Amino acid sequence: MYRLLLFIAVFSLAGLMALMPAPAARHIVPEMAVAQLLAELGDTLVVQADTALAGVSAEAGRQIVHTGFASGPDGNRISKQSKHFVCTACHNMEREDPDLTVADPQARLEYARDNGLPFLQGTTLYGxxxxxxxxxGDYEKKYGSLVEAARNDLREAIQLCATECSQGRALAPWEMESVVAYLQSIGLKVKDLELSVQDLEILETARREGKGLEKARQLVRSRFLQGSPATFVAPPEDRKAGYPVDTTSVENGRLVYELSCLHCHENEKYSFFRLDHAQLTFQHLAKHFPKYTQYSTYQVGRYGTSPVPGYKPYMPNYTLEKMSHQQMEDLRAYIEFRAEGQGR
Structure with missing residues (x-):
């Protein structure tokens, strides 16, 4: 009798539950990680760190990225990844573009000014x-066949940056996965995509019903660049005349100098070539700007410098997407302005 009553009760409860509406799907919220949203939409390109590996953590990855050091699986501190650079020498860790769908160096410079960020050669690691x-793009000209494995593989790209860009050692597996875990923690958020109400409805429907997933994935990925374009350019043909621009802005040049040049050269932070606000410094830069010397801003800005035996630190070049011809001429105008004893 007891079993019969229990069966009737369970059957009745199941019937009532069947008549009830299904619980509403969790809504897409502004702080949701874009990677999570893409994964829920069936995106197979989403990168996940292998956290099952001993020693892996986002905190260890953060330490490696910011300082080059971290505590290993045995609790001991590892050797520094690079004696010359850390990731923040060339990369921001925050959003640096007002519009994630375009590479606009002037918009990025103004965004850096407004948000207290440096203006750097490398693309932000945020996202x-x-x-x-x-x-x-043209990075194949610099690294040759080394870019082939890195073009579509985040881990290979990190390893190439570790050994070539930072002139350091390769990352161990647990270090690599820790860096990936840290990058996951600073991935894009839904709020960064500036989706419309209609966009959100399309995505919510796709998540809930499992239909139109490909269209939904394309919608999400259309809201940010899938890679940073890179165009290598030469200094102006006539270095005395400079790049052909209609006018120059001393104030814009000041931003480039203070947010870019001083990031590495002030107090010899990442370079033995020291820059400051002294008039003699500006006179030296102005003198060499139009020349074919290692102190020419045209020369090192567009070509960079190369590691040499016994001295591995070098200066990366600025692609056209990272510093426009206009910005280069604005920088020259500011340097010449200060060389004449004007300004602060």
């Missing part, structure tokens, strides 16, 4: 875990 292409 790097969500991108699908690396070492794009």
């Amino acid at each position: 790097a875990v969500d991108r699908t292409r690396f070492y794009n």
